[in-house]
Amino acid sequence: MEYIYDIIRGWATAGYLPSIFEHTFMVRGLLAAIIIGPLLGAMGTVVVTKKLSFFTQTIGNAAMSGVAIGLLFGEPIEGTYAGLYGFCLIVALLMTFVKNRSRLSNDTIIGVVLAQVLGVGIILMIVVTSQFNVHQVEGILFGSLITLNDMDLITLSIASLVVGIIFAFNFNKVMLGGFNPILAKARGLSPVFLEYVFVCLMTIIVVASLKLIGALLVLVLVVVPAAGAQNIVSNLRQFVWVSVLFSTISTTFGLLLSGFLPIPSGAVIVLVSSVLFYGSLLLKPLFSKGGLSQGEV
């Protein structure tokens, strides 16, 4: 890892990058942003199509409980991986199970779980640490580059590679299942199984990106680039690539800007992402001429 850090730090020393990138924690942040940005953008297109935006938020909120559970089982505060991934995956699978087994609508199920997991997390955190440590909570909610370590970056890289490959080669099936489950079923696919696969992939990536973006803000990076892309694209291929572009610009430029401003990286990433969204909205009339052909309806 040090070899890669040295190269990027060297670019900062030579003046190709802002001098803030002479600090290792900023270099780690930049690498995390470059890895996670494109994947969140691509997966965001399915999240928007399947209307899973607040599902993502719930997973982010569940992270608080995950960290507390990890601490409870003796994991170190800087790397509560088993607690985080384990609890968030359980919450994701449970919500999907309830959705497929009950008549409750998706947003009702999410509404029930969304705040509960955050509240339970704060209570557990106080029980485990015997005090309310606002910095720990802040780090999870808004992201904390300072606490992003080598292990996080390695975990994030491996998770992104595995999730990226599985996602790409199941994209057609997952998108068809999200677009219309009846037709997917008629093609011999199992939309319910595909949904379980997708929520697991999504959970892994959301958890992997928490230290960079934060639990409260991760929703924005999953949804906003895809929503911005939707404003100006005319087909599914463009939808994915423009969303990837918006998301990558948001994470990398957001991180560059956060180097100059005393604001958490997640908040600046969200700001850049929002600028792109409103920009695409303003440009929508230009693109709609060549966009989806509306023809005679």
Added chain:
Amino acid sequence: MVESGRGNLLEIRDLSLTLGGNRILSDVNIDVKPGHIHALIGPNGAGKTTLIRSIMGGMPHKGTIRFFFGDNGRIGYVPQLLEFDHSVPITVFDFLYLMLRKFPLFLGRRKPMREQILKILSVTECEHLIDRGVGYLSGGEFRRVLLAQALVPKPELLLLDEPASNVDEVGARHFEKMLVQLKQDHGHSILLVSHDMQTILRIADRVTAINRTVTYDGPPENLSLSDMMTNVSSS
């Protein structure tokens, strides 16, 4: 395995289905012959769509549903209503690509696939719709696209759930002509749910009327007026 089905393509025997304590279908027996247009009629709530879903394998039921075609045979399905988010930027090309190819759409080459999809769409005379957003198609246009997708790869049985709903008179007649062509020119076997008695009398080889159980099964010309009235009055 191909089994002898006394010349049937599909055999439904003693099919019963209960949902939430309510008996939806009871002792349904139907034979569908190859190369036939077989119409399924019945009033609203008679269990037609449930029966279609059972044939598709999506409903737990008692009794047997047996297909007499090879393991690789498939059912082409055109659903009654397709609910989807109209804001998702999916064109007709994308829609067919997602169904026909495993290689990720956003990585694949468009040109060779485009020609293949144009050919598929030409069967139902809608190749001009290839770049149109699916959310912007009229009811009739979308039905033709759905029919085109159901024909690839060639199915042993085509299941059409009320293909003329939300389609104007001209569109419905055009669709009807297409079904006859598919039967005569391509040898397709079709099981069709419909409320349109005129169409059924014109094109169906056999009719099964159901109202939770089979109330008539035979040629369309022998349908009683009361069976027709029950069907038409509730459509």
